[in-house]
Every structure is written in structure tokens, then in C-alpha cells.
Amino acid sequence: MRRFYFDIREGDEIFSDEEGLELSTVEKVQEEAARSLADMARDAVRTPGDGSHQMSIEVRDDGGPVLQLKFTFEVDRRRY
Numbered sequence: 001m002r003r004f005y006f007d008i009r010e011g012d013e014i015f016s017d018e019e020g021l022e023l024s025t026v027e028k029v030q031e032e033a034a035r036s037l038a039d040m041a042r043d044a045v046r047t048p049g050d051g052s053h054q055m056s057i058e059v060r061d062d063g064g065p066v067l068q069l070k071f072t073f074e075v076d077r078r079r080y
Contacts, residue, residue, distance in 0.1 A: 004029050004066060006036060007058045010044075026066065033057045033069045041071055051075060 005020040023029050037057050044053045056070040 005060050009056045037069050
């Protein structure tokens, strides 16, 4: 199995994955990245305030980039 690294980008910040995960297929890599991105979005919605949120997971292996998942949303509160 290959080792894949899931680097997280939130706005201008990037958090490099130094451990990675061993997965057997690119489909499983995509599923793991999508699950992680959904968790990030759920946490971002819970943070107070309005605003735009841009986040992505950039997956790489020892050979370089494999795939990238992006998610952008905006909170526009009208009343509270």
C-alpha cells in the first residue's frame, strides 16, 4: 500500500501532514479527504461570526500531488 499525506489549507494557512495514511486505492484516498473536509466545514460553521470560508485538502504521495478537494462557503446572517 502507498502512503498518502493530507495537507490542509484553511484560507492562507497550510498545515502539512507529516504522518500520512496507508491506503490501497485513489478512491479510498478521495473518500478520506472528503470525510475530513466535511468535518472541517462542520467545525467552521460552528465558529461565531459571518464570513467566507475557503478550505481544501491537498493529497500527495512520495511522487508528488495526487488530488485536491476544495470547499468554499459563506455565512451571511440577516438577523440573530
